[in-house]
Amino acid sequence: MEWFRQLGRACRNLARITRQNPVWAITALALSPFQLIRHLFGVIILCIITGLVLAGGAQLALWYFDMPRDSNTYQITMMLVAVAIILVTLRALIQPMILRYGGPEGDDTHGSARFATDRETRPLARDDGLLIGRDRKSGKLLRYAGPAHLLTIAPTRTGKGVGTIIPNLLDYPGPVICIDPKGENAASPPAIARNSGRSMSSIRSG
Structure with missing residues (x-):
């Protein structure tokens, strides 16, 4: 059997x-x-x-x-x-x-990465959490408030900073430590502080 x-x-x-x-x-x-x-x-x-x-x-x-x-x-x-x-x-x-x-459905021996289904993205159309993107069908912003780590991967100059990092720095209500090797995000502290009401400090090494 x-x-x-x-x-x-x-x-x-x-x-x-x-x-x-x-x-x-x-x-x-x-x-x-x-x-x-x-x-x-x-x-x-x-x-x-x-x-x-x-x-x-x-x-x-x-x-x-x-x-x-x-x-x-x-x-x-x-x-x-x-x-x-x-x-x-x-x-x-x-x-x-x-x-x-013939392995079990959902077997992740060789990885489980895949594109999310509509059913999985529907709960992400919420008002709190980190901004992770926009639903192409509904146009709603997608946010994640769970315990998992988030990683954005894209080629250079494709909008990772202006599309994800800076909007989250402006919108996130809690404390943030931002590692910014290029200094691109450090150019926005006044706007971030003005919009969030938080104080900001920039530490430069070397």
């Missing part, structure tokens, strides 16, 4: 990845014939070996106990051998997909 559960998880995970990254799905589909031929060759070899071992062993045992071919025991034994060969072949055929995509 566990194998069937893993197969179900693999199918769901594969469908989810396909929805999230259709380009990957198209590329994988285009390259799949080459990988499939090699995999099918291995499965066929395994099926032949399994059939020879199981069928040969069953035939030898039936011969040893002198079971006639038309007896129920002989027919049931060979039927079980055929079922076992089919199950082994199916397992070998599908096992690579289970090994690659």
